[in-house]
Amino acid sequence: MWCQSIIDSKLAACVDIKRTTSVFRWEGEINSVPEWDIQIRTSESNKNELISKIKSEHSYDVPQIIWWPVESTKEYSDWVKGE
Numbered sequence: 117m118w119c120q121s122i123i124d125s126k127l128a129a130c131v132d133i134k135r136t137t138s139v140f141r142w143e144g145e146i147n148s149v150p151e152w153d154i155q156i157r158t159s160e161s162n163k164n165e166l167i168s169k170i171k172s173e174h175s176y177d178v179p180q181i182i183w184w185p186v187e188s189t190k191e192y193s194d195w196v197k198g199e
Contacts (some may be wrong), residue, residue: 118170118173119131119133119156119173121152121173122156122166122169125169126162126199127158127162127165127166127169127199128156128157128158128166128199129144129157129158129195129196129198130144130156130157130161130196130199131154131155131156131157132154132155132156133152133153133154134152134153134154135150135151135152135153136150136152136153137149137150137151141161151177157196158196159196159197161197163183167181
């Protein structure tokens with residue numbers, strides 16, 4: 117899976133992967149498909165490069181990419197930034 121390359125390239129410190137089912141409308145049809153729910157921990161400085169990598173390697177035309185700022189302990193934040 118391309119998630120390994122995210123860690124290898126040091127664009128993220130951690131990737132969590134969970135199997136899920138998504139129900140959505142795409143091009144006028146309702147779909148119910150198995151998917152992967154992936155959460156990626158990265159730094160703000162890596163965000164744009166990470167988004168570009170996901171878009172270039174993902175099989176969907178429009179992968180769901182969402183982010184939000186978070187607060188964490190200094191130690192955890194330092195670890196993420198260091199990776």
